[in-house]
Amino acid sequence: MALCNMMSVVRAAVGGLAGLCRAHGHQRAPLQSCLKTCAAGLKTYPVTPDYSDVLLPEKPKLKFLNKVPNLKKAKKEHKKLRDIQGPAKLANSFTSGQYAIVAMGGGYLHWGHLEMIRLTINRKIDARTTFARWRINAPYKPITRKGLGQRMGGGKGAIDHYVTPVRYGRLVVEVGGKVELGEVEHILTEVAKKLPFPAKVVSRESLEEMQRNQKEMEENNQNPWTFERIAHGNMMGIRRVLSPFDLHNNGRFTGKFHLPGRV
Amino acid sequence: MAATLCMKLLRNQGWAPLVQSVRHGSKAVTRHRKPLHIIKQKLLAVTQYIPPARVVPPGAYPAENKCVQEDAGLSLLLKKDLKKVFEESKMVAVVQKNGSNAEDMMILKHRLCKHGIKVKFFPNQVTRSFLSDSVYCNMAPLFIGPTVLFVSKEPKVKEMLSALRASPQMTLLGACIDNTLLSAQGVVSYSKLPSVTVVQGELVSGLTMLTSRTASMLQHHPARLSALLRQYVKQQSPDDGAEAAPKAEAAT
Numbered sequence: 001m002a003l004c005n006m007m008s009v010v011r012a013a014v015g016g017l018a019g020l021c022r023a024h025g026h027q028r029a030p031l032q033s034c035l036k037t038c039a040a041g042l043k044t045y046p047v048t049p050d051y052s053d054v055l056l057p058e059k060p061k062l063k064f065l066n067k068v069p070n071l072k073k074a075k076k077e078h079k080k081l082r083d084i085q086g087p088a089k090l091a092n093s094f095t096s097g098q099y100a101i102v103a104m105g106g107g108y109l110h111w112g113h114l115e116m117i118r119l120t121i122n123r124k125i126d127a128r129t130t131f132a133r134w135r136i137n138a139p140y141k142p143i144t145r146k147g148l149g150q151r152m153g154g155g156k157g158a159i160d161h162y163v164t165p166v167r168y169g170r171l172v173v174e175v176g177g178k179v180e181l182g183e184v185e186h187i188l189t190e191v192a193k194k195l196p197f198p199a200k201v202v203s204r205e206s207l208e209e210m211q212r213n214q215k216e217m218e219e220n221n222q223n224p225w226t227f228e229r230i231a232h233g234n235m236m237g238i239r240r241v242l243s244p245f246d247l248h249n250n251g252r253f254t255g256k257f258h259l260p261g262r263v
Numbered sequence: 264m265a266a267t268l269c270m271k272l273l274r275n276q277g278w279a280p281l282v283q284s285v286r287h288g289s290k291a292v293t294r295h296r297k298p299l300h301i302i303k304q305k306l307l308a309v310t311q312y313i314p315p316a317r318v319v320p321p322g323a324y325p326a327e328n329k330c331v332q333e334d335a336g337l338s339l340l341l342k343k344d345l346k347k348v349f350e351e352s353k354m355v356a357v358v359q360k361n362g363s364n365a366e367d368m369m370i371l372k373h374r375l376c377k378h379g380i381k382v383k384f385f386p387n388q389v390t391r392s393f394l395s396d397s398v399y400c401n402m403a404p405l406f407i408g409p410t411v412l413f414v415s416k417e418p419k420v421k422e423m424l425s426a427l428r429a430s431p432q433m434t435l436l437g438a439c440i441d442n443t444l445l446s447a448q449g450v451v452s453y454s455k456l457p458s459v460t461v462v463q464g465e466l467v468s469g470l471t472m473l474t475s476r477t478a479s480m481l482q483h484h485p486a487r488l489s490a491l492l493r494q495y496v497k498q499q500s501p502d503d504g505a506e507a508a509p510k511a512e513a514a515t
Contacts, residue, residue: 081290262307
C-alpha cells in the first residue's frame with residue numbers, strides 16, 4: 001500500500017512538472033493565442049475568374065460617330081415609324097463583349113445621345129482592361145422640320161437632323177474585357193437611364209435567362225385562350241380591331257412600347 | 264390636302280382586305296400609349312398569362328437539391344484536425360465561453376494542462392459539417408454560440424469540473440466520453456462514479472459474499488459455532504416444533 005502511495009506521488013510530481021513545462025510554453029506565446037474567438041462561419045474566398053483567353057482589341061474605346069452621313073445628295077425620307085415598331089431582328093445578340101445595354105422599347109437615338117454614350121463610356125472605362133463596341137449605326141435617317149411659325153402646306157420641310165432607329169431588344173453598346181459585371185454595371189446603368197427609351201444592362205447569361213423565361217412562360221401558360229389563337233382564328237371578328245402588326249407580335253407590342261408579362 | 268377618308272387594300276391575295284377609315288387620328292406609333300379599343304382591351308385581359316398552380320407555397324419546404332458547396336482548403340484542414348482529435352481523445356467536452364478574457368483562459372488552460380486536458384478552438388460551421396458526416400452527428404446541436412472543445416486522452420472528469428467551477432463564465436454543455444453522449448448532469452454523475460477497479464472489486468466481493476461468510480464462520484471456535492447453532496434452533500422452534508430440534512442435535 002505504501003509503495004502504491006509513493007508511486008502515485010511520483011506520478012503526480014512528474015505530471016505537475018510536465019504541466020509546468022507546457023504552461024511555460026504557453027506563456028512564451030503571446031496572451032492572445034490563449035483566447036481564439038472563432039466566427040460562426042468560415043470566410044471562403046472565391047477564385048478570381050481567369051481572363052487569360054480574353055483578347056483586348058487595339059482601340060478599346062468607342063469610336064466617334066458622325067452627326068451627318070456623308071452623302072452627295074441628301075434625300076428626304078418618309079417618316080416610316082415602323083422602324084421603331086416591334087422586336088429587333090438585327091443586333092439582338094452578343095458578338096464580342098460580355099455586357100451590354102439592351103433597349104426595352106423603341107425609339108430614335110440622335111447624335112446628342114450618341115455623344116453622351118461615347119463620352120461617358122470612354123471616360124469611365126479603364127482602357128487597359130475593358131473595351132467597348134457600338135452595336136448601332138451612325139445616324140442615317142433624315143428627320144425634316146419646318147421653320148418656326150410656318151403654316152401647313154408648301155411642301156415637306158428641310159432636313160433638320162439625322163437619327164438612328166432602335167427597336168426593342170436591340171443592343172446599343174457592348175462592353176467586354178477582363179472585368180466582371182459589377183465593375184461595369186454602374187457605368188452602363190448611368191448611360192441606360194439617359195436613353196430616350198427604357199433600357200437595361202444585361203450580361204450574356206442574363207440575356208439568355210430573359211429569353212428562356214419568355215419561352216417558359218409561353219410553354220407553361222395555363223390559359224387556354226392565347227392572343228395568337230384568337231387573332232389567327234379571327235374569333236369574334238377581332239381582326240376588326242387588330243392590325244397585321246398585332247398578328248405578327250401576338251399582342252406583346254403596342255406601337256413602340258413593349259408590354260411585359262404578355263405571352 | 265389628303266382626303267379625310269382613306270382606304271387601304273392589302274396586296275396579299277390570300278388575306279381578306281382590311282378597310283380602315285382613318286380620320287386624321289394619331290399614327291400607329293405614338294409617343295404616348297394609344298388608348299386601345301375596348302374590344303382589344305378585353306382581348307388582352309382574357310389572354311393574360313396564367314402561371315401553373317403551385318401545390319405548395321414557395322417557401323414551405325426546403326429546396327430539394329441544395330447546392331452542396333465544396334469545402335475550401337482551410338475547412339478541409341480543420342476537418343482533418345477535428346477527425347484526429349476525435350480519434351485520439353476519449354473525452355470530448357463542449358463548453359460555452361461567455362465573456363472570458365485571455366487571462367482567464369490562460370489560467371484555465373494551465374489548470375487543465377496539468378491533467379492532460381487540451382483546449383481546442385474550431386469554427387462552428389466546420390464542426391457541424393464534419394459531425395454531420397461522422398458518427399457523432401447527435402452532437403451537432405451542442406455547437407451553437409461561442410464554444411470551445413476540451414479534449415483529453417483519459418476521461419478526467421473530476422479535474423475538469425473543478426477547473427470549470429473556478430471560472431463562472433464557462434458553461435459545460437455536454438460531452439462525449441468513451442463514445443457515449445452525456446449531458447451536463449450526466450457528466451456530473453459520471454464524475455461521482457467510482458473508478459473501474461473499485462467497481463470490479465465491489466462486484467467480486469458481492470458474488471463471493473456468501474462463501475466468504477461461511478468460510479469465516481467455520482474458522483471460529485467450535486464452542487462458539489455450537490452456541491450459534493443452538494440459538495438458531497431456538498429461533499426456528501416456534502415455527503417448526505420438535506422436528507427441527509433432533510436434526511439440530513444430530514448436526515452438533
